[in-house]
Structure formats: structure tokens, C-alpha cells
Amino acid sequence: MRRSILTIAGILVATTSLFASADAEKIFDNKCAVCHIKTIPTDRSSMVGPALFGVMKHVKMAYPNREDAVDFMVDYVQNPSKEKAICMPQKIAYFGLMPSQKGLITPKELKKVSEWMFDNYPPENFRGRGGMGCAQSCSTFVDFDLNKDGVIVKAELLSVRADKQAKRAAQGFPMRNAANAPAFKTIDADGDGKVTQKEFTDFQINRKSSRMNSNIPLILGCLKEINDIKLSI
Numbered sequence: 001m002r003r004s005i006l007t008i009a010g011i012l013v014a015t016t017s018l019f020a021s022a023d024a025e026k027i028f029d030n031k032c033a034v035c036h037i038k039t040i041p042t043d044r045s046s047m048v049g050p051a052l053f054g055v056m057k058h059v060k061m062a063y064p065n066r067e068d069a070v071d072f073m074v075d076y077v078q079n080p081s082k083e084k085a086i087c088m089p090q091k092i093a094y095f096g097l098m099p100s101q102k103g104l105i106t107p108k109e110l111k112k113v114s115e116w117m118f119d120n121y122p123p124e125n126f127r128g129r130g131g132m133g134c135a136q137s138c139s140t141f142v143d144f145d146l147n148k149d150g151v152i153v154k155a156e157l158l159s160v161r162a163d164k165q166a167k168r169a170a171q172g173f174p175m176r177n178a179a180n181a182p183a184f185k186t187i188d189a190d191g192d193g194k195v196t197q198k199e200f201t202d203f204q205i206n207r208k209s210s211r212m213n214s215n216i217p218l219i220l221g222c223l224k225e226i227n228d229i230k231l232s233i
Helices: 002-031 052-062 066-078 089-095 107-120 154-171 197-228
Strands: none
Touching: 002 107, 052 066, 052 107, 066 107, 089 197
């Protein structure tokens, strides 16, 4: 009899959890997905915010504890600032700082969505893609500095790019056109054959800034759409 009661209780808990997860995803779809897509992007040209995969990758790197991560997200979405941001600087340069969502989503909804995001994103096999000439800026200077001598030479850049292409192919992702990747000489600002940390960062920020300028009309339209949303969940 006791075993039956425990089994029924377990089923009720699982069912409640399932409905809570579905409700949280519905809130995300209605109030967050307009800027943060839930899939791995294949084309960034129309994106107005980083994809959910990348967002949660960085959140979990900074806040591996679920409770801490949820507290951070609830606070940041309502009171965003560059000082609190955990994404790379070039992401802010590209997309701009996230506008406060106060009045658009309640703290209770935020907590529910944040818990759902932490529990479901990114999947365990997600490693992120990025760096010079990559779609998401998840790679850092040290990822390209293979011999760890403090600079990146052309051979290292090409080696890392080739490795990333091979990994994409193995994971079934579409191959990127190598012709679209920036030439080494455009990153090596002083032309000495070596990319320093400053040159790497400056190139990334400048590249994202130029893309940001071309996306300003789209971003403004997105923000207007968010402010016009009046949904009752």
C-alpha cells in the first residue's frame, strides 16, 4: 500500500514538473523568443540578440550553481548593465546592451523561465562556436594561441579554423564558406605577422560594431514589438 502511495506521489510530482516546464517555455516563446532564438543559428543577419544556447553557456560558466544562476538572470533581465554582463565585450558591441524588461515580464515569470532555461540549455554536447570568422564569439584569444606564447600567427589561425570545420562536419552542421572568414592581414593591424591580444579584441569589437550599425533599424523594430506585447499568461 505504501509503495503504491509513493508511486502515485511520484507520478503527480513528475506531471506537475512537466506542466511547469511547458508553462515556462510558453512564457519564453511569448516574451523572450522574439530576440533569443532556441535553436543554433545558421544565419546571424536577422538576429537581434544572442541565441539561447550561447546565453546559457556563458551563464553556466559564470554561475554553475542553479540557484545563483536563476538569481542572476532574474536581476539582470530587470536591471541590465555592462558591469553585470557575463557575455564577451564583442557581443555587446554587436547586439547592444539588453534593454530592461521591467513591466514586460513579472519577477515570478522570470524566475520560472530562468529555471527552465537552466534545466534545458545548452545541451550537454553543446560546445559553442566562435572566434575570428565564426558565427558565435565563444572562442577566445587563448583558443587560437596554440603554443601559448602570447601571440597568434597565421598558421595557428588556419589550424584552428580547419579544426572547427572538421568538428562542424562531424556534428552534421553546414560547412562555412572559407572565403567569408577575415584574412589574417586584416586582423594583424600592424602587419608584423603576429596578432596580439589587443589586436584580436579590437578586430572583434570593430567587426561587431559595423554589423550592429547595419542592424539598428531591425533592433529598434524588435524593441517596439516587445513593448507592444500585452499577453496574460
